[in-house]
Amino acid sequence: MDTLDRLEKFSRTKAASIVFPTVATVLLFVVWEIVVQVLKIPAYNLPAPSAIWQSTIAQSQALWENSMQTLLTTLAGFVLAIAAGVILGFMIGYSRLAYIVLYPLLVGFNTIPKVALVPLFALWFGVGTVPAILTAFLLAFFPIAVNVALGLDTVEPEMKDVMRSLGASQFEIFQKIGFPHVMPYIFASLKVAISLAFVGAVISETVASNKGIGYLIVTASSNFDVPLGFAGLMVLAIMGTALYGFFAAAEKYLIYWAR
Amino acid sequence: MVQSETVDSAPKIEKPVILEFDHIGLAYQVDGSPRRIIDDISLNIAEGEFVSFVGPSGCGKTSILRMVSGLSPAPLGEIRVRGNKITQPLKNIGIAFQNPVLMPWRNTLDNVMLPLEVVEPYKQEIRNASRKAIHTRAAEELLATVGLKDFAKQYPWQLSGGMRQRASLCRALIHKPEILLLDEPFGALDAFTREEMWVMLQELWMHNRCTCILITHDLREAVFLSDTVYVMGPRPSSIVYKVDVNLPRPSTSDLLLSDEFNHVVADLRRHIHRN
């Protein structure tokens, strides 16, 4: 009971947010390794972490090049998504007309599974980088647009009144109220959007590409090189977490005032 | 309209009128039928006058403030400022709203200095770093007078409700507006802090000589601070009573114990009726 209490107390400290996930990850790999060794599971079914690690070292060159390709397409799609999402979000948030016209279209479009579009993109733009960027973009821009619009819509009217009673122009009201108010909404959406862009890029690579981690995993499994496939998955997990972590940290740093 | 039995020797009658309420009224459409909130109010406010409105909750006091500020111009009748009908938000006024509405992304000091970033000539001045430093110091001093010296760098969520109200009052005062509109600015304060704030506000007002409209539920507050107190009746409301307060200025907290003072308060009390 006493140790449980102390664990509970420790879990509220800052160090715990690093220690616990690390311990859990290490534990996962240790259990995994033991299970594979004890049950003698063959590597082409489930490779042990040690086998994955060996494969990672052996194929580090290929893994590196392909992960850079995936990172690049993800970021390219993401940047496009920010631009389009913010512009669209502002249109919907500020113009009632744009809201009525565009919002149903957006929602309808968002319900299409994007993977169904990849073959079309491949047909139009050829197999490779462009479909990956487009898929990343399409997955990522919706949450950004919606959140920007939501942010603009939730500005307290009384805050605008404070500005209006000072004789502020529309632009000043946006600059001093609208913009800072929207920032937390944008950052919340960026965390989601970067993960979605990443998913989009990888999906497209598995369907229509000759580069990228998605492509590497597909080729590895068709060659029965399961350890390499898992190495690819590991790289994806690390990249995805790093991208999310980057935006989560940026949010914490920039939106320090929102508790 | 009834006048309280005070001798009118003050020269304030001669001051030019700054605000004229000309038969203003207000009604809202509720479930398809109109509901009258304010019936018919006409009155004049002189330049530099301190006026209070008291009345039961929901009688339209905040609405009057919104009409004067031009945030929601009077739908019936008109309010004129120096003879010009108010149809859009006035510039160079200071408002402390009923809830403080501070900006969560600004610390207390930056919240208080917001008007300086918008209102001329301060807007130009604070572009210059040394001029800005002077204004920053003035803002810090103002915060000190309301007891928020140590909270200048704190964010709104780190302040109590009463502290936020005091910060919002500072924001209404910082740009020395010529018309000051205060909507229950001390509602969240304890009795002692409240009385300190009265003295502080009166000092500031006597120094700046702005025209001030105060809305309050506290009759003692109204009498302590005002030249004129208007009592609004229940909905649909009009002015049911007017008191010209002629107590010595600057009033000190001793005044609160005097018979004179309590007489005026008791007189007012008799004229307040709920809906």
Ligand SMILES: Nc1ncnc2c1ncn2[C@@H]1O[C@H](COP(=O)(O)OP(=O)(O)OP(=O)(O)O)[C@@H](O)[C@H]1O
């Ligand atoms: N948008 C609106 N639609 C309908 N009725 C409204 C609207 N805004 C205000 N009212 C009504 O107008 C009346 C006056 O409101 P107001 O806020 O001016 O009251 P108040 O005198 O400031 O009250 P309090 O002392 O409680 O702050 C209220 O009865 C309220 O119901």
Ligand SMILES: [Mg+2]
């Ligand atoms: Mg009110």
